[in-house]
Amino acid sequence: MGPFHVAGAPEREMGSRISFDGKGESCLFEGRVIDLRGNxxxxxxxxxxxxxxxxxxxxxxxxxxxxxxxxxxxxTSEDGRYSFVGIKPVSYPIPHDGPVGKMLAALGRGPYRPAHMHFMVTAQSFQKLVTHTFVGDDTYITRDAVFGVKETLVAPFERITGGETIWRSPFDFVLTPTDVPV
Structure with a gap:
Protein backbone atom coordinates (compact mmCIF):
# COMPACT_ATOMS: atom_id res chain seq x y z
CA MET A 1 0.00 0.00 0.00
CA GLY A 2 2.98 2.28 0.30
CA PRO A 3 3.75 4.61 3.17
CA PHE A 4 0.99 7.11 2.42
CA HIS A 5 -2.21 5.11 2.89
CA VAL A 6 -4.22 6.35 5.88
CA ALA A 7 -6.93 4.22 7.44
CA GLY A 8 -10.23 5.91 8.14
CA ALA A 9 -10.49 8.13 5.06
CA PRO A 10 -13.97 9.60 4.82
CA GLU A 11 -16.79 7.88 2.97
CA ARG A 12 -17.85 10.09 0.09
CA GLU A 13 -20.81 10.19 -2.23
CA MET A 14 -20.23 8.70 -5.65
CA GLY A 15 -19.03 11.38 -8.07
CA SER A 16 -17.83 13.77 -5.38
CA ARG A 17 -14.56 15.70 -5.31
CA ILE A 18 -11.57 14.54 -3.25
CA SER A 19 -9.18 17.42 -4.01
CA PHE A 20 -9.64 20.36 -1.64
CA ASP A 21 -6.55 22.54 -2.01
CA GLY A 22 -7.69 24.15 -5.29
CA LYS A 23 -4.51 23.09 -7.09
CA GLY A 24 -3.85 20.77 -9.99
CA GLU A 25 -5.71 19.80 -13.14
CA SER A 26 -9.11 18.31 -12.32
CA CYS A 27 -9.69 14.73 -13.43
CA LEU A 28 -12.76 12.51 -13.47
CA PHE A 29 -11.83 8.97 -12.43
CA GLU A 30 -14.50 6.48 -13.39
CA GLY A 31 -15.08 2.86 -14.28
CA ARG A 32 -16.54 -0.35 -13.00
CA VAL A 33 -15.66 -3.02 -10.49
CA ILE A 34 -16.40 -6.40 -12.07
CA ASP A 35 -15.78 -10.10 -11.48
CA LEU A 36 -13.83 -12.48 -13.73
CA ARG A 37 -16.89 -12.95 -15.96
CA GLY A 38 -17.52 -9.22 -16.38
CA ASN A 39 -20.44 -9.03 -13.95
CA THR A 76 -20.39 0.90 -5.83
CA SER A 77 -24.11 0.41 -6.39
CA GLU A 78 -25.78 -2.42 -8.34
CA ASP A 79 -24.10 -1.42 -11.61
CA GLY A 80 -20.59 -1.71 -10.10
CA ARG A 81 -19.72 1.80 -11.27
CA TYR A 82 -17.50 4.25 -9.46
CA SER A 83 -16.64 7.88 -10.12
CA PHE A 84 -14.91 10.71 -8.29
CA VAL A 85 -13.15 13.94 -9.15
CA GLY A 86 -9.53 14.33 -8.15
CA ILE A 87 -6.56 15.77 -9.97
CA LYS A 88 -4.35 14.33 -12.67
CA PRO A 89 -1.52 12.88 -10.56
CA VAL A 90 2.05 14.17 -10.86
CA SER A 91 5.38 12.38 -10.50
CA TYR A 92 7.49 12.88 -7.38
CA PRO A 93 10.84 11.76 -5.93
CA ILE A 94 11.06 9.21 -3.14
CA PRO A 95 13.49 10.08 -0.33
CA HIS A 96 16.92 9.37 -1.77
CA ASP A 97 19.33 10.40 0.89
CA GLY A 98 21.13 7.62 2.73
CA PRO A 99 21.14 3.96 1.65
CA VAL A 100 18.21 4.27 -0.78
CA GLY A 101 20.01 7.01 -2.69
CA LYS A 102 23.21 4.97 -2.75
CA MET A 103 21.34 1.93 -4.09
CA LEU A 104 19.59 3.96 -6.80
CA ALA A 105 22.88 5.58 -7.82
CA ALA A 106 24.59 2.16 -7.99
CA LEU A 107 21.78 0.95 -10.25
CA GLY A 108 21.97 4.08 -12.40
CA ARG A 109 18.37 4.92 -11.52
CA GLY A 110 16.73 8.15 -10.44
CA PRO A 111 14.46 8.61 -7.41
CA TYR A 112 11.21 9.45 -9.24
CA ARG A 113 7.87 7.66 -9.16
CA PRO A 114 5.75 8.21 -12.25
CA ALA A 115 2.39 9.92 -11.67
CA HIS A 116 -0.18 7.52 -10.19
CA MET A 117 -3.46 7.18 -8.29
CA HIS A 118 -3.71 4.56 -5.52
CA PHE A 119 -6.67 2.20 -5.16
CA MET A 120 -7.59 -0.42 -2.58
CA VAL A 121 -10.67 -2.29 -3.80
CA THR A 122 -12.53 -4.67 -1.51
CA ALA A 123 -15.80 -6.58 -1.78
CA GLN A 124 -17.39 -9.40 0.17
CA SER A 125 -16.37 -12.83 -1.19
CA PHE A 126 -13.55 -11.32 -3.30
CA GLN A 127 -9.81 -10.98 -2.77
CA LYS A 128 -8.58 -7.52 -1.78
CA LEU A 129 -6.88 -5.62 -4.61
CA VAL A 130 -4.29 -2.98 -3.71
CA THR A 131 -2.88 -1.27 -6.79
CA HIS A 132 -2.35 1.99 -8.59
CA THR A 133 -2.99 3.33 -12.06
CA PHE A 134 -0.34 5.29 -13.91
CA VAL A 135 -0.34 8.27 -16.27
CA GLY A 136 1.06 6.80 -19.50
CA ASP A 137 2.78 9.90 -20.85
CA ASP A 138 4.67 10.59 -17.62
CA THR A 139 8.39 11.24 -18.06
CA TYR A 140 9.26 8.50 -15.55
CA ILE A 141 6.83 5.79 -16.74
CA THR A 142 9.68 3.51 -17.86
CA ARG A 143 11.98 4.42 -14.96
CA ASP A 144 9.91 3.96 -11.79
CA ALA A 145 12.22 4.03 -8.78
CA VAL A 146 10.27 1.21 -7.12
CA PHE A 147 9.57 -0.85 -10.28
CA GLY A 148 5.78 -0.65 -9.75
CA VAL A 149 4.65 0.04 -13.34
CA LYS A 150 2.99 -2.72 -15.33
CA GLU A 151 1.52 -2.13 -18.76
CA THR A 152 -1.92 -3.26 -17.54
CA LEU A 153 -1.88 -0.50 -14.90
CA VAL A 154 -1.31 2.36 -17.34
CA ALA A 155 -4.68 4.09 -17.48
CA PRO A 156 -5.97 6.35 -20.21
CA PHE A 157 -5.97 10.06 -19.36
CA GLU A 158 -8.15 11.78 -21.93
CA ARG A 159 -8.25 15.56 -22.22
CA ILE A 160 -11.81 16.90 -22.07
CA THR A 161 -12.97 20.11 -23.66
CA GLY A 162 -16.05 21.86 -22.37
CA GLY A 163 -16.54 19.47 -19.44
CA GLU A 164 -16.51 19.98 -15.70
CA THR A 165 -12.98 18.53 -15.54
CA ILE A 166 -9.86 18.89 -17.69
CA TRP A 167 -9.14 15.15 -17.73
CA ARG A 168 -11.01 11.85 -17.66
CA SER A 169 -9.41 8.55 -16.62
CA PRO A 170 -11.59 5.48 -17.22
CA PHE A 171 -10.39 2.21 -15.66
CA ASP A 172 -12.16 -1.02 -14.71
CA PHE A 173 -11.05 -3.21 -11.81
CA VAL A 174 -11.49 -6.99 -12.00
CA LEU A 175 -11.74 -8.81 -8.67
CA THR A 176 -11.03 -12.49 -8.08
CA PRO A 177 -13.33 -14.53 -5.83
CA THR A 178 -11.83 -15.63 -2.51
CA ASP A 179 -12.28 -19.31 -3.43
CA VAL A 180 -9.92 -18.98 -6.44
CA PRO A 181 -6.30 -19.74 -5.50
CA VAL A 182 -3.82 -16.92 -5.97
Missing part, protein backbone atom coordinates in the same frame (compact mmCIF):
# COMPACT_ATOMS: atom_id res chain seq x y z
CA UNK A 40 -20.83 -5.87 -11.91
CA UNK A 41 -19.92 -6.08 -8.22
CA UNK A 42 -22.32 -4.13 -6.05
CA UNK A 43 -21.04 -2.91 -2.69
CA UNK A 44 -17.37 -2.86 -3.69
CA UNK A 45 -15.42 -0.28 -1.69
CA UNK A 46 -12.73 1.80 -3.35
CA UNK A 47 -10.32 3.51 -0.96
CA UNK A 48 -8.38 6.04 -3.09
CA UNK A 49 -5.46 8.38 -2.41
CA UNK A 50 -2.95 10.45 -4.35
CA UNK A 51 -0.43 13.24 -4.08
CA UNK A 52 -1.24 16.89 -4.73
CA UNK A 53 -0.06 18.91 -7.73
CA UNK A 54 3.28 19.54 -6.01
CA UNK A 55 3.97 15.82 -5.46
CA UNK A 56 3.15 15.65 -1.74
CA UNK A 57 0.56 13.61 0.14
CA UNK A 58 -1.54 15.39 2.76
CA UNK A 59 0.20 13.52 5.59
CA UNK A 60 3.53 14.98 4.42
CA UNK A 61 2.18 18.52 4.76
CA UNK A 62 -0.07 18.74 7.83
CA UNK A 63 -1.30 22.28 8.27
CA UNK A 64 -0.47 23.10 4.64
CA UNK A 65 -2.83 20.74 2.83
CA UNK A 66 -6.41 20.25 4.01
CA UNK A 67 -6.94 17.07 6.02
CA UNK A 68 -8.03 14.19 3.77
CA UNK A 69 -6.92 16.08 0.64
CA UNK A 70 -6.99 13.71 -2.36
CA UNK A 71 -8.48 10.84 -0.34
CA UNK A 72 -11.83 9.15 -0.08
CA UNK A 73 -13.78 5.91 0.09
CA UNK A 74 -16.54 5.14 -2.42
CA UNK A 75 -19.01 2.24 -2.56
Missing amino acids: AIAGARLDVWSDNSEGFYDVQQPGIQPKWNNRGVFT
Whole structure:
Protein backbone atom coordinates (compact mmCIF):
# COMPACT_ATOMS: atom_id res chain seq x y z
CA MET A 1 0.00 0.00 0.00
CA GLY A 2 2.98 2.28 0.30
CA PRO A 3 3.75 4.61 3.17
CA PHE A 4 0.99 7.11 2.42
CA HIS A 5 -2.21 5.11 2.89
CA VAL A 6 -4.22 6.35 5.88
CA ALA A 7 -6.93 4.22 7.44
CA GLY A 8 -10.23 5.91 8.14
CA ALA A 9 -10.49 8.13 5.06
CA PRO A 10 -13.97 9.60 4.82
CA GLU A 11 -16.79 7.88 2.97
CA ARG A 12 -17.85 10.09 0.09
CA GLU A 13 -20.81 10.19 -2.23
CA MET A 14 -20.23 8.70 -5.65
CA GLY A 15 -19.03 11.38 -8.07
CA SER A 16 -17.83 13.77 -5.38
CA ARG A 17 -14.56 15.70 -5.31
CA ILE A 18 -11.57 14.54 -3.25
CA SER A 19 -9.18 17.42 -4.01
CA PHE A 20 -9.64 20.36 -1.64
CA ASP A 21 -6.55 22.54 -2.01
CA GLY A 22 -7.69 24.15 -5.29
CA LYS A 23 -4.51 23.09 -7.09
CA GLY A 24 -3.85 20.77 -9.99
CA GLU A 25 -5.71 19.80 -13.14
CA SER A 26 -9.11 18.31 -12.32
CA CYS A 27 -9.69 14.73 -13.43
CA LEU A 28 -12.76 12.51 -13.47
CA PHE A 29 -11.83 8.97 -12.43
CA GLU A 30 -14.50 6.48 -13.39
CA GLY A 31 -15.08 2.86 -14.28
CA ARG A 32 -16.54 -0.35 -13.00
CA VAL A 33 -15.66 -3.02 -10.49
CA ILE A 34 -16.40 -6.40 -12.07
CA ASP A 35 -15.78 -10.10 -11.48
CA LEU A 36 -13.83 -12.48 -13.73
CA ARG A 37 -16.89 -12.95 -15.96
CA GLY A 38 -17.52 -9.22 -16.38
CA ASN A 39 -20.44 -9.03 -13.95
CA ALA A 40 -20.83 -5.87 -11.91
CA ILE A 41 -19.92 -6.08 -8.22
CA ALA A 42 -22.32 -4.13 -6.05
CA GLY A 43 -21.04 -2.91 -2.69
CA ALA A 44 -17.37 -2.86 -3.69
CA ARG A 45 -15.42 -0.28 -1.69
CA LEU A 46 -12.73 1.80 -3.35
CA ASP A 47 -10.32 3.51 -0.96
CA VAL A 48 -8.38 6.04 -3.09
CA TRP A 49 -5.46 8.38 -2.41
CA SER A 50 -2.95 10.45 -4.35
CA ASP A 51 -0.43 13.24 -4.08
CA ASN A 52 -1.24 16.89 -4.73
CA SER A 53 -0.06 18.91 -7.73
CA GLU A 54 3.28 19.54 -6.01
CA GLY A 55 3.97 15.82 -5.46
CA PHE A 56 3.15 15.65 -1.74
CA TYR A 57 0.56 13.61 0.14
CA ASP A 58 -1.54 15.39 2.76
CA VAL A 59 0.20 13.52 5.59
CA GLN A 60 3.53 14.98 4.42
CA GLN A 61 2.18 18.52 4.76
CA PRO A 62 -0.07 18.74 7.83
CA GLY A 63 -1.30 22.28 8.27
CA ILE A 64 -0.47 23.10 4.64
CA GLN A 65 -2.83 20.74 2.83
CA PRO A 66 -6.41 20.25 4.01
CA LYS A 67 -6.94 17.07 6.02
CA TRP A 68 -8.03 14.19 3.77
CA ASN A 69 -6.92 16.08 0.64
CA ASN A 70 -6.99 13.71 -2.36
CA ARG A 71 -8.48 10.84 -0.34
CA GLY A 72 -11.83 9.15 -0.08
CA VAL A 73 -13.78 5.91 0.09
CA PHE A 74 -16.54 5.14 -2.42
CA THR A 75 -19.01 2.24 -2.56
CA THR A 76 -20.39 0.90 -5.83
CA SER A 77 -24.11 0.41 -6.39
CA GLU A 78 -25.78 -2.42 -8.34
CA ASP A 79 -24.10 -1.42 -11.61
CA GLY A 80 -20.59 -1.71 -10.10
CA ARG A 81 -19.72 1.80 -11.27
CA TYR A 82 -17.50 4.25 -9.46
CA SER A 83 -16.64 7.88 -10.12
CA PHE A 84 -14.91 10.71 -8.29
CA VAL A 85 -13.15 13.94 -9.15
CA GLY A 86 -9.53 14.33 -8.15
CA ILE A 87 -6.56 15.77 -9.97
CA LYS A 88 -4.35 14.33 -12.67
CA PRO A 89 -1.52 12.88 -10.56
CA VAL A 90 2.05 14.17 -10.86
CA SER A 91 5.38 12.38 -10.50
CA TYR A 92 7.49 12.88 -7.38
CA PRO A 93 10.84 11.76 -5.93
CA ILE A 94 11.06 9.21 -3.14
CA PRO A 95 13.49 10.08 -0.33
CA HIS A 96 16.92 9.37 -1.77
CA ASP A 97 19.33 10.40 0.89
CA GLY A 98 21.13 7.62 2.73
CA PRO A 99 21.14 3.96 1.65
CA VAL A 100 18.21 4.27 -0.78
CA GLY A 101 20.01 7.01 -2.69
CA LYS A 102 23.21 4.97 -2.75
CA MET A 103 21.34 1.93 -4.09
CA LEU A 104 19.59 3.96 -6.80
CA ALA A 105 22.88 5.58 -7.82
CA ALA A 106 24.59 2.16 -7.99
CA LEU A 107 21.78 0.95 -10.25
CA GLY A 108 21.97 4.08 -12.40
CA ARG A 109 18.37 4.92 -11.52
CA GLY A 110 16.73 8.15 -10.44
CA PRO A 111 14.46 8.61 -7.41
CA TYR A 112 11.21 9.45 -9.24
CA ARG A 113 7.87 7.66 -9.16
CA PRO A 114 5.75 8.21 -12.25
CA ALA A 115 2.39 9.92 -11.67
CA HIS A 116 -0.18 7.52 -10.19
CA MET A 117 -3.46 7.18 -8.29
CA HIS A 118 -3.71 4.56 -5.52
CA PHE A 119 -6.67 2.20 -5.16
CA MET A 120 -7.59 -0.42 -2.58
CA VAL A 121 -10.67 -2.29 -3.80
CA THR A 122 -12.53 -4.67 -1.51
CA ALA A 123 -15.80 -6.58 -1.78
CA GLN A 124 -17.39 -9.40 0.17
CA SER A 125 -16.37 -12.83 -1.19
CA PHE A 126 -13.55 -11.32 -3.30
CA GLN A 127 -9.81 -10.98 -2.77
CA LYS A 128 -8.58 -7.52 -1.78
CA LEU A 129 -6.88 -5.62 -4.61
CA VAL A 130 -4.29 -2.98 -3.71
CA THR A 131 -2.88 -1.27 -6.79
CA HIS A 132 -2.35 1.99 -8.59
CA THR A 133 -2.99 3.33 -12.06
CA PHE A 134 -0.34 5.29 -13.91
CA VAL A 135 -0.34 8.27 -16.27
CA GLY A 136 1.06 6.80 -19.50
CA ASP A 137 2.78 9.90 -20.85
CA ASP A 138 4.67 10.59 -17.62
CA THR A 139 8.39 11.24 -18.06
CA TYR A 140 9.26 8.50 -15.55
CA ILE A 141 6.83 5.79 -16.74
CA THR A 142 9.68 3.51 -17.86
CA ARG A 143 11.98 4.42 -14.96
CA ASP A 144 9.91 3.96 -11.79
CA ALA A 145 12.22 4.03 -8.78
CA VAL A 146 10.27 1.21 -7.12
CA PHE A 147 9.57 -0.85 -10.28
CA GLY A 148 5.78 -0.65 -9.75
CA VAL A 149 4.65 0.04 -13.34
CA LYS A 150 2.99 -2.72 -15.33
CA GLU A 151 1.52 -2.13 -18.76
CA THR A 152 -1.92 -3.26 -17.54
CA LEU A 153 -1.88 -0.50 -14.90
CA VAL A 154 -1.31 2.36 -17.34
CA ALA A 155 -4.68 4.09 -17.48
CA PRO A 156 -5.97 6.35 -20.21
CA PHE A 157 -5.97 10.06 -19.36
CA GLU A 158 -8.15 11.78 -21.93
CA ARG A 159 -8.25 15.56 -22.22
CA ILE A 160 -11.81 16.90 -22.07
CA THR A 161 -12.97 20.11 -23.66
CA GLY A 162 -16.05 21.86 -22.37
CA GLY A 163 -16.54 19.47 -19.44
CA GLU A 164 -16.51 19.98 -15.70
CA THR A 165 -12.98 18.53 -15.54
CA ILE A 166 -9.86 18.89 -17.69
CA TRP A 167 -9.14 15.15 -17.73
CA ARG A 168 -11.01 11.85 -17.66
CA SER A 169 -9.41 8.55 -16.62
CA PRO A 170 -11.59 5.48 -17.22
CA PHE A 171 -10.39 2.21 -15.66
CA ASP A 172 -12.16 -1.02 -14.71
CA PHE A 173 -11.05 -3.21 -11.81
CA VAL A 174 -11.49 -6.99 -12.00
CA LEU A 175 -11.74 -8.81 -8.67
CA THR A 176 -11.03 -12.49 -8.08
CA PRO A 177 -13.33 -14.53 -5.83
CA THR A 178 -11.83 -15.63 -2.51
CA ASP A 179 -12.28 -19.31 -3.43
CA VAL A 180 -9.92 -18.98 -6.44
CA PRO A 181 -6.30 -19.74 -5.50
CA VAL A 182 -3.82 -16.92 -5.97
